[in-house]
Amino acid sequence: MTTSPHPTTSPSPAQPGPPAPAADWSPACVVFDCDGILMDTEANWARVQRAVAQRHGLAYTDAMERAMMGWSAADVATAIADAAGADRALVHADVLRTEEQTLTAQIVPLPGALETVREFAERLPVAVASNSTRTILGVKLEQAGFAPHLATWVSSEDVARGKPAPDIYAEAVRRLGFAPAEALAVEDSVVGATSAVAAGLVVVAVPSVPDGDPVPAHHRVVSLTDPAFRSLVARWLG
Template sequence: MTNFCPQAVLFDMDGTLIDSEPVWQIAEDALITARGQAPREEVRKAIIGMRLTDSLSVFRDSYGFTETVAELRAELIERMCSLIPTHVKPKPGATALIAYFSANGVPCAIASSSPLEIIETAVASQNWRPYMRHLVSGDQVAHGKPAPDIYLEAAQRMGFAPEVCLSIEDSVNGSRSAVAAGTVCYIVPDLSHSTLDQFDGISPHMFSDLHAVQRSLEHCDFG
């Protein structure tokens, strides 16, 4: 339980608002197998929460791809944007939580490692665009998660100090980024790619799902 009442909310997207990690895996596996190789689980887990250019650099080194990162990026974005409308679903409580903040006048933004094209496609697929004041991509900052850049950028665009912003994350890299930026980080861990012990010492605010996050804010008077 926490007494924090945010003035603004900065959402991670993949794994936090939408259940997109399995879809990323489909697209990434297709990219890998198209080149005659088998996906490796340790590589997949290593890139969770990274922005796409960084994760594809890991892919290129790990699998020995000959294409440039830019070429791999364009192919993977195309694969993802074709899958999102039919394969991506909201995480439990996501739509209700976004509506809750909107009804209480708390501005929201997305701070995602994904490219802007994917953020826009995903947000549009869930009809969330009217509720998001800004969409901030990892490609728009100098350093991706776990560096604090994206949350600092999102807070600045929103016009709030990081300390009064609530960030909501599911990954270790993302949570480290949000805390390093000075935001109050609520973690809803995606245990499909992480274990609870990996979050030790990052943030004391851990929740089972987004419904629990909303319940924790019921004491707030946003008026």
């Protein structure tokens, strides 16, 4: 059996600790990640990766799952195809087909997610920036009830480069009509937070793997119901 993709295929994460915003800073708009922040779809995404990897003779390990957390379908397909010596386009199609087949109506918001999005949306424009494909992202946001509260959402297919490049967050903020420094990003992964920091947003990290690699962010909280996060929201929204 072929070994799993080497970690060097992973996009390089940025180091944590971006410069802090001004003490009186507050957001003019908010951009949320989707998977792992708004809804618990990371487990399904891992199952998709495992199924595709195994079909191509790769051993899917916990280390591989962690390394590819937050990756786009295109990046996952490239890593699997290169490790297996397979055609990238065929593996990419396999990844997309498998994800579509496993996506069900049982998509539910994570605790506090829908309430938080609604709360911000009542006062500020809100977007979602995700490495999902356009179709799958739309299905997830509609099924989980977030779509009516969003001004826009940006997928990996809407920009030249997915996360960890800054393109997705830069495009989301552009659509909302603000400068990156005026925007708040809420992220759970190193890949996603690296993207938001590189785009110039202020980042709140809610790590989905608490004992994983440090997530670069200006603020770190345990969950969207964490009193520390609720205190930040109260301060920002007045």
